[in-house]
Amino acid sequence: MMMRIANVLIRKEEDHQLPWDIFCENVVRSLVDSSSALKQMAIQLVKECHCHLLAVVLLARALKDVTDISVWELALQKLSSHSSAMEEGSSQVMKRVLGVVWYQKDLKTKYCIQHCTSRWKEGLVEGSPVSEWISSNFVQTEAEGKGIFEDLISSFLLENKDRGVFMRTETKVVLDEYFTSSLPSIYIRQGGLGLIKTPTIGEYTKEIELHDNKLSELPENPKCLALRKLRLQNNCDLMDIPQLFFEDMPLLVYLDLSHTSIKYLPRSISRLVSLQTFYLRGCKLLKKLPHHIGALQKLEDFDLEGTEVIYLPREIGKLISLRRFKVSLCGHANYCGETKQTDSAIPKEVLSIFCQLEELSIDVSPDGEWWDDDVNPASHWWDADVKAILNALSSSNKLRILELYLPSVELLQQVRFESENLEFPYFRLIVGRHQQRIICRLPNGVEKRFKTWVKKYMKCLQYINGEHMPGGITEALKHASLLFMDRHWTIKVLSEFGHENLDNLQCCLLVECNELQTIVGGDYECPSGGDRKPILPLLCHLSIYYMKNLESIWQGSIPNGSLFNLRSLTLHTCPRLTTIFTPDMLVNLHCLEELIVEDCPKIRSIVTQEHAHVESDRFLEHLRKIALLDLPQLVTISGPLCLGKKVDILFIYNCPMLESLGNTKISPNYYKIVGEKEWWESLKWHNSKWRRMTQPAYEELRTVEDVMDHLAKDIYSDQPCATKRYPDSESSDEDSVDELADEDFGDELAEDL
CATH class of the missing domain: 1.10.10 (Arc Repressor Mutant, subunit A)
Known part of the structure; x- marks a missing residue:
């Protein structure tokens, strides 16, 4: 029959009897003949199809075996309630006929x-x-x-x-x-719209994105039988989830409740038997996990980073599919007697699944009195937990990423970086007891940048409150790409760790190491001997903060290739620092792009004015950002030498003795210069032409808020500066300024006189 219909549909429309025959054949002729009323209505319906044969078939099939005359009347009403379809086009006929069909489904x-x-x-x-x-x-x-x-x-x-x-x-x-x-769309994507009420959710909705809104309530028991992904993160006003909220979401595989104010998970969480990814990052009011969390046996990725969970329930050991687990413990469990089920924050039932993990991150809050032995006799509770964790991981051959807080160097020595079983390519280890996060004291924008580096350089060692050079630390340094050393009490030269142990470092952050006098001792002899190899050859970022006794970056001779990859250098609050660069150092710094110096009161020049045999007057040709803040003794940036070629931004604040941007005929093109108006107007220029060229690049600093905004936007941001060239800056030849000056020598002389 289908073949016959297909053949009929392509016949010419001159046969006016054909639409009626097709209609009767598809609706069943005996039905039409059974009632004169139906027959009259059928004639009108076929007429309304205007010889559109496909429409005739669809309409007839919609009315096949329908004996209720009201249905026929409704169909006729829908088809005849519009103007002539011949005037509107055949698609309008199909629209009305398919409207009848659609209404029935x-x-x-x-x-x-x-x-x-x-x-x-x-x-x-x-x-x-x-x-x-x-x-x-x-x-x-x-x-x-x-x-x-x-x-x-x-x-x-x-x-x-x-x-x-x-x-x-x-x-x-x-x-x-x-x-x-x-x-209704099966995808609800209304994130970041400021919604205060949950939109209507259809039975067939597959994905819901309501993140970054202002939701404070959720529906009691939504019927979401088709829902697979639910994103509710960053709804800070959301404090409660109704007990039956997850009751009818059997297919949900992805759930994100991060950065909400929820205090507990409802019992219906156990109904999410298909859940594979569950994010609760930054839920700081969430202190406990329910025991029925163990029902989520398909869960693969469970992220509780940034929470303050007191302890992990035994039932987490039932998550047999878990591959990635991240949690932040508040650390008060043993101290406050909260864990009635166990003497440990991590029961042995939970430890049993660690060997199946590919990524494990356990952070412990360092804040508060509970680390203090005098206040809390049980302050060493975490040591026992860490030992148990490391023992559980020793049999793993799947672990690839490990993030762990180790209270002592002795525990670090249990980590085998190259053992047969436990060989993970990425790690972040925090070693040493501490009472506060020093990272919070760093300047605006630094914490965000540091977190970016941690993600980029995935082999990270943080060493806190250390003394001497323990073997566990030097062994970890061999494999680390990022070193964050906070409050080392005895080290005087970073080289004491051994140059050979620093070869893989790409990022180094040093804070409050009060005995540290210099970073690199170029004449330091490695215990292993060997020739004069490059020192810190891979280092890209060096940041130094609050160094009471730091006097220089480098002392002694400088092997070729040392610091060759250095891209950013930051020095903050180093009261005894007198030397940053020597001309000999500049030769190696081919890649330096960013220089930030703040609150170093003894600095008179970025480059020391010592005699050195240098073949060029221009160095650091890739330098793009220079920020100089609170340097009361700074007289010159680089003396007779030129730093940079095309500098995106020069940021000057509270450097009252800096009266010139250069004492050389070769000067960089500054695309943007930010500073106080009084300082800018008092500058002395090598020639007036350069002053006129540079004037359009200047932006005034008016308030302290301006300083903070520019630091965050232009200096600490890793995004390229949004700068444009000012007039006459297109020429990049080293002698361009000199040529302009020579051409205009007479005018300048007259002006100066």
């Missing part, structure tokens, strides 16, 4: 139709769409899907051909344009 069938129109671009599709409907959760069973498929075949919306299925192009186009597009 239930919501589930409509979504299946939408799936077909959106996925089947053109041509024949092999096989039945039922399996796709099941995987998209439009239907639950194969039998249900087959029922809908047979209905669409019977309705002539879909057709079988050979071994495949297809939908006629005209049908698909009209359905797409007028019907399927009006269905």
Whole structure:
């Protein structure tokens, strides 16, 4: 019959009897002949199709076996309630006929139709769409899907051909344009809109994005049988989740509740049997996890970083699929007697799954009195937990990322960086007891930058409150790409750790090491001997803060290739520092892009004015950012030498004795100069032409807030400076300024006189 219909549809339309014959054949002629009223209505319906044969077939199939005359009346009303379709075009006929068909279908069938129109671009599709409907959760069973498929075949919306299925192009186009597009979206993407109320959620919604809003309440028991992803992070006003909220979300695989104010998880969390990814990052009010968390046996990624969980329930040991686990413990468990189920924050049942992990991160809050032995006799509770963790990991051959707080160097010695079983390429180890996070004391923007470096340089060692050179630290340094050393009490030269142990360092952050006098002793002899190899050859970032006795960066001879990759250098609050660069050092610093010097009262020049045999007057040609703040003795930036070629930004604040930007005929092009108005107007220039060239680049600093804003935006940001060249700065030849000056020598002389 389908073949006969297909052949009929391509016949010429001169046969005016044909539409009636087709209608009767598809609606069942005996039904039409059974009632004069139905027959009269059928004649009118065929007339309203205006000889559009496909519309006739679709309409007839919609009314097949329908004996209720009110249904026929409604169909006729829908078709005849508009102006002549011949004037409007045949697509309007299809629109009205498909409107009758669409009205008859239930919501589930409509979504299946939408799936077909959106996925089947053109041509024949092999096989039945039922399996796709099941995987998209439009239907639950194969039998249900087959029922809908047979209905669409019977309705002539879909057709079988050979071994495949297809939908006629005209049908698909009209359905797409007028019907399927009006269905409630299966994707709700309303993040960052400031919503205070949850939008209506449909039964077939697959993904919901409501992050970064102002939601404070959630619906009690939404029916989300098709939902797979739910993003609610950064709704800071959200404090409670209704107990039945997750009751009807059996297919949910991704859930993000990070940075909300929730205090507990509802009991319906156990209903999320398909959940694979669960984020609770930054939920600082969440102190405990429910015991029924163990029901999430498909969970692979569980992130509790930034929470203050008191202890982990035993039931986490039931998460047999877990591969990535991150948690922040508040550390008060043993001290406050909160863990009634165990004497440990991490029970042995939880330790049993650690050997299956690929990534493990356990952070312990260092704040408060509970680390103080005098206040808290149980302050060493974490030592025992760490030993148990390391023992559990010793049998792992899957671990690739380890982040762990180790209270003592002795515990660090249990970590085997190159053992047969435990060989992880990425680690972040915090070693040493401490009472506060020094990173919070650093200047605005530094903490964010440090976190970026930690993610980039994935082998990170943080050493806090250290003394001497323990073997465990030097061994870890051999493998580390980032070193953060905070309050080392005895070290005088970083070289004491051994140059050979610093070869892999790419980022180094040093804070409050009060005995430290210099970073590198160039004449330091490595215990292993050997020739004069480059020192710190891979180091890209060096940041130094609050160094009471630091006098210089480098002492002694400088092997070729040392500091060759250094890209940024930051010096902050070093009251005894007198030397930053020597001309000999500059030769090696080919890659330096950023220089920040702040609150170093004894600095008179960035480059010392010592005699040295240098072949060029220009150095640091890749230098892009220079920030000089609170340097009361700074007289010159580089003396007779030129630092940089095209500098994106020069930032000067509270350097009252800096009266000139250069004492040399060769000067860099500054695309942006930021400083106080009084300082700018008092500057002395090598020649007036350069002054006129530079004037458009200047931006005034008016307030302390301006200083902070510029530091965050222009200096500590890792984004390229949004600068534009000022007039006459296009020339990059070293002698361009001199040539301009020579051409205008007479004018300058007259002006100066």
